[in-house]
Amino acid sequence: MPQAPLLRVEDLQVSYNTPTGLVQAVSGVSFELGREKLGIVGESGSGKSQTGRAILGLTAPGGRVRARRLEFDDVDLLRADARSMRRIRGGCISMIMQDPKYSLNPVMTIGAQIEEAFLVHRKTSTSEARRRTLDMLSAVKIRAPERVYKAYPHEVSGGMGQRVMIAMMMIPEPDIIIADEPTSALDVTVQLQVLAVLDDMLSEHRMGLIFISHDLNLVASFCDRILVMYGGKVVEECAAAELEQARHPYTRGLLNCLPSLDGEQGELPVLRRDPAWLTAAEGAQ
């Protein structure tokens, strides 16, 4: 990477106290993020979402986050007070969630919500905020920004809702976006169109992206670098283009068990989980 990384994560641990005992959701995840697209892939329960949430301090109550290092731009995110954390959330690091239906306030117009996101972090007049909001809506390729500005979340489609989310997260011009399965609820073509919008905005503003997804192919084609997580650990880290040459048996297993479009109708190879993956040291660097 040419410059110093924006985000440093070293030995991140997230654990939950449950009636049946301590559950380790993330154990010892380390990575650095520059102005690049980093994909975190894994199956359900791999700890990929917990990793994203822990960075923003959004771990659910009852969860405990520890790390040797969790720094954004030299600010220690674990020891930051509530005020600086609020400034960082949204202002410096934003998060795009899976379903716009649940992350937008149903009783506020879309325009008002984006404006609010802007005004929290920038002290300007409301007319300026309105102008910026409309600019942002056209930047995410919404054809009739004026109409969408006045609309309520339930009046727009899923793809449109996710564009609105992107606009809302982008407007304070953060340095890092964490996107947790941002397009999993959308149809394939809409999904790609939304990602294209995100991609264009990222390269225009030179932001870093953490893209959390279960879809190996999508991450491989969209991101620059990939972390593969299994059981709360990173088992493999590689450049997206080199995913086909992945070495870890888990990554290989995931790649192989996908049905292929051009394949013959045979048995799909089944992933055989090896308990040693959980105890083994960090995957090949």
Added chain:
Amino acid sequence: MIDIRALDVVFGHGSKLHHAVCDFSMRIERGQSYGLVGESGSGKTTVLRALAGLLDRIARVSGEMTAARESLSGSRRSREFRRRVQMVFQDPYGSLHPRHTVDTILSEPARVHRLDRIEDRVVQALEEVGLDASFRFRYPHQISGGQRQRISVARALITEPEIVLLDEPTSALDVSVQAEVLNLLMRLKRDHGLTYVLVSHNLAVVAHMCEALSVMQNGSVVETMDVQQLRNHAPSMPYTRQLLTASLGYNRAAIDAFEEFS
């Protein structure tokens, strides 16, 4: 085995009228696996539900349907049809009753159809889907998503059906579990000579499972083709070609060429 002609499904009245399926036809031979592909709102699931007679009181269904040697009208289905045609649903968390044990879930269809040796059938069905007898008295919330979907498949097998309707059976599962369930479905089809109708948005799953498919959009069939045509990446309609491109992964240049179809 299944013959549908000019199926129309209309939901609602007046200004809320929604023509979900419009002039849909399809013909499936015994032992075939047939795919219905489309994006959300394309009407693919509605076709399946119309065939299974699940749209009673919700929608108006018209057209000619024949399945399992019975001519079907409206939403009433004979007991024999219910035995011969079974269905597996998308959501492994929603399709099993939360307060019923696996045993209750599996023995209910056997009791409804007054089959004999219910206990043997339950154990055998569990075995067929690769679960041992220890699952028999568990509740759905005590088992994983993949295991639940196996239970749904086992429930569909209890009555020894001829046709199984699969509504996105693996889209809620992790890919490694998806592979296991797809293998299971393929094996059961071979062993029991089943006929499948598979609804999915995933072209790769359909290419893997089916011999022929119809691509649907806004309630109508856009294109019907042989699976070889799909595997050769040679669909003839632009909408299908776009779907195919999209399912191959992210490609910035290709996305700008996407068109709106309606």
Added chain:
Amino acid sequence: MTLAVNLRGWLLADIPRSKSQARCQRFYIGWLEFQRNPVAMIGLVIILGLIAAAALAPWITSSNGLEPDLVNRLQAPSAEHWFGTDQLGRDIFDRIIWGSRITLYIVGLVTIIVVPIGLVIGVIAGYLGGLVDSVLMRLTDIFLAFPRLILAMAFVAVLGPGLENAVLAIALTTWSPFARIARAEALTIRNSEFILAAQVQGVSTVGILTRHVTPLCASSVIVRLTLDMAGIILTAAGLGFLGLGAQPPTPEWGAMISLGRQYLIDQWWVPTVPGIAILVVSLGFNLLGDGLRDVFDPKSGG
């Protein structure tokens, strides 16, 4: 000791071996959940205390609470008469204990009448929808529109005063909210995939209603009933207070307050003690209902 350990192991085994074990496990896990809530446990203890008082009444009381003893009238609380005596010299403690039977009788009878009516009407209306729903729900609305006590008074006026008629009147005025709750539950349940699955299996409408929909609606109805029990007891007491419920000399708590109210200034214990009894039991049902709601929460799956 080993038996207890074995039993616990059986109740918490990962792999239940029979239908009854699975069912017992579900109850036991629910019980463990319930136990962790101290407030709910207080509620349970109060209700168990009420039941114990009712069951053991002949042994823990010295009189049947009905015979007047005019020599000892209006005695203050003492070692001999813990809660004092009333205007006819009857021991108030004994009357409270015997009165717990009447309270339980009211609670039990109302439950037996209200739960089936509410469930049947609500589940049918919610699941079938359409015209059936409209007719049943308008009927429910009619009952819902009247203030409970006033309607109960009207019923008692027609049926004649007395404990049975009071209970009947309360039941007739209480079922409507339960029908509403059951309907709301049935409305969400009827769209779930497991109901579609049951239809595909060929399960009849009656089978779906009884085996699939009702068990899921029942838990929220029971929770709401426990929470409402306080209101039912108060209504019964209110009817008793107005002289429309249990008739003297029955030791019904509301009637006891009514008869004792003229002594409130000088012999405060006469109306106060039954008042506290009503308060404690109502509170007990409320706390219990709160705890049950947490256990029955469908999200916990139990």
